[in-house]
Amino acid sequence: MIVQRINTGLQRVPTWPLYILYLMPVPWLLYLAQTGGLGREPIKALEHELGEIALQLLILGLAVSPLRRYVGINLMKFRRMLGLLTFIYVALHLLVWVVLDMSLLWGQMWADIWKRPYITVGMAGFLALIPLAITSNNISVRKMGASTWRKLHKLTYLAAILGGLHYLWLVRGIQFEPMIYMAVILGLLALRLHKRKAPQRV
Amino acid sequence: MANRWTNTLKESDVTPEAAFLNRRQIIAGAAAGLGLGSIGGAAFAKTEALTPSDYEDITQYNNFYEFGTGKTDPAANAHTLVTNNWTVKIDGMVDKPGEYAFEDIMKAMTIEERIYRFRCVEAWSMVIPWNGFELADMLNFAGVQSGARYVAFETALRPDEMPGVRFPVLDWPYVEGLRLDEAMHPLTMMATGIYGKDIPNQNGAPLRLVVPWKYGFKSIKSIVRVTLTDQEPPTSWNKANGREYGFYSNVNPEVDHPRWSQASERPVGGGLFTKRVPTLMMNGYAEEVADLYAGMDLTKNY
Numbered sequence: 001m002i003v004q005r006i007n008t009g010l011q012r013v014p015t016w017p018l019y020i021l022y023l024m025p026v027p028w029l030l031y032l033a034q035t036g037g038l039g040r041e042p043i044k045a046l047e048h049e050l051g052e053i054a055l056q057l058l059i060l061g062l063a064v065s066p067l068r069r070y071v072g073i074n075l076m077k078f079r080r081m082l083g084l085l086t087f088i089y090v091a092l093h094l095l096v097w098v099v100l101d102m103s104l105l106w107g108q109m110w111a112d113i114w115k116r117p118y119i120t121v122g123m124a125g126f127l128a129l130i131p132l133a134i135t136s137n138n139i140s141v142r143k144m145g146a147s148t149w150r151k152l153h154k155l156t157y158l159a160a161i162l163g164g165l166h167y168l169w170l171v172r173g174i175q176f177e178p179m180i181y182m183a184v185i186l187g188l189l190a191l192r193l194h195k196r197k198a199p200q201r202v
Numbered sequence: 203m204a205n206r207w208t209n210t211l212k213e214s215d216v217t218p219e220a221a222f223l224n225r226r227q228i229i230a231g232a233a234a235g236l237g238l239g240s241i242g243g244a245a246f247a248k249t250e251a252l253t254p255s256d257y258e259d260i261t262q263y264n265n266f267y268e269f270g271t272g273k274t275d276p277a278a279n280a281h282t283l284v285t286n287n288w289t290v291k292i293d294g295m296v297d298k299p300g301e302y303a304f305e306d307i308m309k310a311m312t313i314e315e316r317i318y319r320f321r322c323v324e325a326w327s328m329v330i331p332w333n334g335f336e337l338a339d340m341l342n343f344a345g346v347q348s349g350a351r352y353v354a355f356e357t358a359l360r361p362d363e364m365p366g367v368r369f370p371v372l373d374w375p376y377v378e379g380l381r382l383d384e385a386m387h388p389l390t391m392m393a394t395g396i397y398g399k400d401i402p403n404q405n406g407a408p409l410r411l412v413v414p415w416k417y418g419f420k421s422i423k424s425i426v427r428v429t430l431t432d433q434e435p436p437t438s439w440n441k442a443n444g445r446e447y448g449f450y451s452n453v454n455p456e457v458d459h460p461r462w463s464q465a466s467e468r469p470v471g472g473g474l475f476t477k478r479v480p481t482l483m484m485n486g487y488a489e490e491v492a493d494l495y496a497g498m499d500l501t502k503n504y
Binding site for chain 1 (some may be wrong): 263273324476477
């Protein structure tokens with residue numbers, strides 16, 4: 001079967017080159033920002049690009065288990081990578097905000113985190129990802145036990161909703177792109193609401 | 203009534219771009235020299251030398267949602283706007299209502315150059331050398347009747363020429379308004395050029411409002427209708443979200459947008475390491491316009 005062939009093929013793909021591949025946009029975006037490729041206001045553009053890539057990675061990560069369950073394609077071995085890359089891009093997005101966008105104006109940033117819902121929500125999403133990034137290794141799974149680890153990693157769902165809201169809340173007027181991201185996130189979460197049937201033999 | 207306002211950088215002639223560039227270096231040098239002796243408040247005094255933004259920054263980083271919501275969409279799409287045979291309907295409480303040809307308005311007006319700060323509600327800013335005339339002159343040209351208290355403005359709505367209006371981002375056409383005293387203020391102008399050239403479509407050709415002490419969205423572009431009225435007119439962003447955008451929308455570092463701070467702004471055009479600068483009360487024009495709002499609570503009338 002074609003799905004089986006895909007799965008066998010995927011098992012042969014090593015993950016480390018994918019890390020490099022997925023991190024390529026970082027130097028590329030920095031190069032563009034310096035050379036005018038990101039337009040007249042490269043700070044906002046860079047911030048938005050990094051945030052959008054983070055959301056896309058988060059969505060890819062959320063798609064892994066529905067893909068296995070409903071389509072049969074097994075991307076489980078890439079899920080940790082997708083999660084860690086999400087964290088890296090969110091962290092870079094935050095770093096650009098703190099250093100380049102807000103010029104290290106700590107007072108104004110602190111006020112914004114508490115007073116601006118979209119920043120509050122974005123920051124909460126980042127905080128939710130920290131324990132997940134720290135425990136994204138085999139030692140943590142072993143130490144915590146698989147079921148506790150799995151419970152903790154359900155925080156991904158919260159982070160995804162917060163990430164989608166963060167984008168939705170920051171645009172002015174009615175714009176479709178953030179709505180599409182939010183719809184995809186909610187759709188992928190809704191697929192998980194189905195009660196898991198008894199495991200079937202394939 | 204023209205030439206009621208000048209700033210320290212006012213040139214008597216329309217300044218070619220090269221002269222601006224040349225002068226900017228002189229200003230930068232002078233500012234650096236002054237900086238040593240005036241660390242602190244004086245750096246943002248009214249007489250501060252304004253360095254005009256690059257022509258490319260002014261014309262390639264725009265909010266003009268009729269051509270798309272991206273900052274580069276207007277520059278990419280606005281070429282489709284036909285500005286030939288442009289007319290402006292001036293109606294309502296005026297002595298001489300009518301459909302005025304743009305050329306006829308221009309013939310009756312005195313064109314001058316004004317270098318103004320421009321502060322977007324999104325917390326970015328530029329300095330723009332506009333060419334145009336005082337709005338007061340155009341209103342007097344049509345004859346304002348005594349009962350009029352407000353001026354309403356309307357942008358062209360042309361779905362065939364404006365790809366952005368297919369989407370309900372805002373309730374089209376874009377509309378704006380001013381109180382009559384704001385409209386008659388010497389600072390308030392109708393711009394028809396930038397850097398001595400005809401104003402590009404993406405900046406609101408052939409004529410747009412410029413109210414330098416208010417957030418940029420008040421300065422409505424590509425105007426086809428001006429109506430004198432005794433009622434406060436509806437304004438587009440206020441209709442879309444009244445909690446975030448008031449009728450006045452004066453630049454005010456002490457009154458935040460509900461979703462972000464207005465205390466600081468980032469000048470566009472400085473690249474990746476541009477520092478934020480403090481936003482000035484009324485965008486630096488407080489001295490000129492404070493009287494208009496005497497006794498008003500600016501946190502309520504935002």
